[in-house]
Amino acid sequence: MAFTDTTFLILSGILGGLLLAYSQFVEMEHRRDLIRILGAGGLFVYSYYIGNTIFMLTSGAIGLSALVEFVEILVGVHKHPNPSVKEMLRRP
Numbered sequence: 001m002a003f004t005d006t007t008f009l010i011l012s013g014i015l016g017g018l019l020l021a022y023s024q025f026v027e028m029e030h031r032r033d034l035i036r037i038l039g040a041g042g043l044f045v046y047s048y049y050i051g052n053t054i055f056m057l058t059s060g061a062i063g064l065s066a067l068v069e070f071v072e073i074l075v076g077v078h079k080h081p082n083p084s085v086k087e088m089l090r091r092p
Contacts, residue, residue: 016042
């Protein structure tokens, strides 16, 4: 089996979907955002290949929002004003 452009594009979509799913389980937010950016990029490439505009917009929006949050964390603007779920469950 030859490694063609089509094979690369399909693998890009599969890897992008797996990375997006995996990012949900990553605890550190900056790593989660980087993985989401990569996953959304892979899905964007695949959606461009198949010509699906809605899929391109969705994966682009996911990637852009993850990039914005990553930059906020990097600059120090990102805050968590609400208590965590563990703190909310401990309250009487």
